[in-house]
Amino acid sequence: MELALSGITKQFPGVLANDDVNLEVSGGEILALLGENGAGKSTLMNILYGLYTPTAGEIRIDGTARQFDGPGDAIEAGIGMVHQHFMLVPVFTVAENVMLGNEPTKRFGWLDLQRARKTVREISSRYNLDVDPDAIIEDLPVGLQQRVEIIKVLARQANVLVFDEPTSVLTPTEVVGFVEIMNGLKADGKAIIFISHKLTESLELADRIVIMRRGRTVAEVTPANMDEEKLAELMVGRPVDLVVNKTPAKPGEVVLSVENLVVLDDRDKRMVDGVSFEVAAGEIVGIAGVQGNGQTEIVEAITGLRPSLGGYVKLKGEDITTASARSIHKRNVAHVPEDRQRSGLVLPFSVTENIVLDSYYEEPISNGVRMDWPAAQEQATRLVEQYDVRTPGIDVAVSTLSGGNQQKVIVAREFDRDVTFVVASQPTRGIDVGSIEYIHSQIVGERDQGAAVLIVSSELEEIMALSDRIIVMFEGRIAGEFDSSATRTEIGLAMLGSRPEEITS
């Protein structure tokens, strides 16, 4: 089993996403495709999977050139893909998802559910996946959903398995399980490509690492003679400082205190179940945990975006449990939201309009009724300069900016005040290393000026680099609290919900 991509080029309108990319992988091998967000990794894999048609280049399997007009062709050629955002129908059962597109049927297209169940059970037991064929997808934890994706791929007799950022949704312990599965597949002679932007796991898991930058393959290395520093430099194109520089925290008075908070999600599921913690001025508290364990709801409840079912949120001793988002914002709370495109920005609006998005209703931007656009533009010009937002102008739609610059627009808007409390969710998700460094330094800067800071991130590295104190959430509850000297393993265990023997208290 040999797969070779050669000279792959993909031109999107205005963007050269892949530029003469070459890649080879053979059976029984694990290849890591490493690169920053936007380096062109996923485009390449979507070409391999027949979702995009390459502008130029060739895909060869065992020496024969193949052309894929759709995923169907790729599947037939033995290529399987586990997407970062799982391609599972949430309301279907495991068996239904596995058979979709490849259904065993009786007469008249009547589905043969028994056979589908049997397939799931067989693959599940062969690779130790432990998946119930009749479970509904949306009821399964993310780790199991990923296994369903793997079963789906294996049920189609795939020989090349592509994993797109497979560990980004897993707990450290689930990652261990995932590694076992990958090794099982490798031993079975499958070729594995996994896409990542994480240095550590690439070094740990891969037999070979191909590094992409700006749509090109820039290097191919073996983990043995590599370290993280060198790998980062190859990935980014310049030396990178992997550590956030900060002095020890000097915690002051308590700014935020959360008591016994209970919050429901949109489907009335109790996502936060009796959580209590405090954040003091001059310290950064990080909330770690796999996504979907209540972090989103906590932040929304604190910032007034979601009503709480029980408990209290207090800011400097004042009860703000039922306060509106605006009144909380007026108390000098800065909020960098989890999903900048969904809630932090109004994408079709200009940079100026986004800069004044939460201050438009008062002086100097308006008198409460009439907008003062010249004043808004003045402010936008100043902040774009001050926060180093790379934009062709303040009147262009913010949707045309890169992810990093979009995030800087939000940071500029939120931090340009005398902030007492900062809450930042996934502050650096999906942005380039340069912007990550900049935003981290801004957050530490706010702390040093005496603000209380709450960081939520599913990237454990980010939490550990920034936080003075770490809270781990699991299934809506606090599963552990650590100081900044805690190890990955300790935190990882807590992320899985197992109560640690000793709690740093």
Added chain:
Amino acid sequence: MTAQIAAGATEESLHRATPEQRRARTVGILLLLLAAFVLWIFGLGVESTDTSTFNLSLPGAKYENIKWEVDSRMLSAILAAVIAFLGGLVLRRTYLRWTNVALAISLALTALSFLTWAAAGKSFSLVGMLVSTVVLSIPVTLGALSGLMCERVAVINISIEGQLLTSAFVGTIVGSAANIWIGFIAAVLVGALLGAVLAVLAIRYHIDQIIAGVVINIFALGLTSFLARRVLTAAPELNSPGRFASAKIPFFGDIPVIGPMFFDQNMFVYATFILVIVIHFGLFYTRWGLRSRSVGEHPKAADTVGIDVHKTRYRNVILGGCIAGLGGAFLTLSQVSRFEENLTAGIGFIGLAAMIFGRWMPFGALAAGLVFGFARALQQKLGILGTPIPSEFLSMLPYIVTIIVVAGVVGKSRPPAADGQPYIKQ
């Protein structure tokens, strides 16, 4: 330290009820009010000596003169008591899952009480009204099935009205010019054609599906009115297609009540019931259904396993058009046997409502169709009984019910996840 480890909140510490509990409380109070209303208006609104007589057979039926005579006030009092009991159960909030069932039963009992009140001291052909209910439900159910076929693959079909109207028109003309069967086929084909237009606009040109639907409705209304005036006035012989006769099914047709409702109708009624069954089993037990639903829920997932999303959507939207065409044919080839401008007068929109009410399920669509059919039948029969309720209010009923349904009073229903979103690949 400050954080509390893994406690979990107790029920007592909550300062608000869960949404489910709040809804149960609302529904419970509503039911108690309803019970009081039933007792007050329908129970005490009749003379204590009144009896209501319900005829359960049609004149000339095999088993004639089946009647149910009942003390009007007594029956309403009993019904009110049952509703109050159900309301009490709901208020206790122990069986939250049964809230909707209690609500549905109570509303049905209210309808019965209402009829008792309206027929107090008189005789009323209940079976006649039930037969009308079934007949009037047919276009609504077909409209709902048409919408369901489209929305299950995530294409919103708001043009059911236009599809019904156009196929009713074409069915009339072709039916008059050739014969009724050819007219019927032409109507179905025109429905398919309009389905295809919607599909092309929505899938190929990514027009907002609601705009596309509105356009088709305006176009259908304009064109049929234009042609009716320009062609049908000049050639009135093209406006009398005749109608399909009813075909009684032996034995079953003679069963009292059920017989005339379901087994002594014309082929449109049978076709509708068969369609409901076929679509239900098709959707949930066949490859076609699994693939259709996956396209409606998560088109990208379907695409990544090699399912042609666009082809699936085209096919189902065109099939949906056919079903609406069937409904259009029913209007002119079964019900009235001539075409008039804007003959549908909103039936398509009621069909849309029935689809939502029926929660995108075929049997749900049928049930909702019957509810709306009942409301319209009631409106027709009440004139005969001479009740003081203005007919306009009964005409409003389906629309008000729809608003109540979409407002989630009857619980949140969940449309296909990708509903209304175009699917675009590179």
Added chain:
Amino acid sequence: MTESGSTPKPDNADKSSQPDPDQPNSEDFLKNATGVGSSLRQALLIPALALLSALVIGALIIAVTDVDSLKLWSSDPGEAFSSTLRGIGNAYKALFVGSLGSRRAITETLFAATPLILAGLAVAVGFQAGLFNIGANGQMHIGGLVGLWVGFSVSAPTIIHIPLAILGAIVGGALWGGLAGLLKARTGAHEVITTIMLNFIALFMVDYLLTGTLFQAQGRNDPISKRADTTAQFPTLFDNYRVHIGFLVALAAVWFVWWLMYRSTIGFEFRAVGANPDGGKYAGMNVAWVYVAVMAVSGSLAGLAGANQVLGLEPYRAFSGFAGDTGFDAIALALLGRSHPVGVLFAGLLFGGLRAGGLQMQGTAGIPVDLVLVLQALIIVFIAAPELVKAIFRIKSVDDGAKSTVSTGWGS
């Protein structure tokens, strides 16, 4: 440098961060609807071509339904051809003459355009705020009815009576529209469904009220209302022509909507919530309030249009379904005018011309006025699918962002 440049790359791993260039969404629609991002030439070209295409298809429809000429084809194809052409020529000549051909025609166009502009503004305000108000019709009915009620039940001099009646219409429309907004805000009920349903409810409500003592004209049994007092009837702008002060009200409304949407804080909220409700909520805007306010503003504009139908023309009475199809034409108008108030003004004048000309066409050329509906439907299709027009006229696609999506499903 590490900046990946200012252009988003279509890389799947970045779904969370980068806009997918090919996923049309409401922002594209608004970009399209508000005309941002497309040049003026582009903005005018597509509507012009859309109108042309619609007229061509309209001509075909006239041709194939020309029963007399059709009969001639077998005997005298030449005559049949010229007869068909004559038929089309007569129809379109009447359409033109009836809309622009004389001073009377022009005033008739303005007269017909007045309610269209107002209702078009109603729908446009909704579009800009991300709400699809199909309920202009119902809001016209309710607004018109309230305006009329003030018109015959209050006695006052014209200078007070007319503003009072207009206020009544605004309140009526605002309440009916606001109801849909309230339902959306409180329960998440989709405004498309609720406004359609409220249209029907309004229709039956009108029927009911017109047969009650409150409204019904004395000595009548059919559903027709009392006549508005002369002090409440909109005075005409010129003697002997029907165009009335309602047109000036419409112009004022155009200015007001422009100011509201682009110069006021409320408009900023409307547009922000319209483009991204989550973003608006995050920025501290009261999204529920915005939904209610948008629908109330939209409804009040429709209510004004309704007042025009009862206070601006003979018989100065309400009757069953007096708002006609204006509420649906308004959707076409808003699309044609790209939801910009000035665009709506011009689109309203165009449709007013079609309306006025269509009546002339029916009178002198015997072509039913319903053809205008067909033309309007075709115009919307071509406006909403510029690719279709581009395909027909083989224009190279320049701006592919012109895809329209205002709504995604019925879910909340």
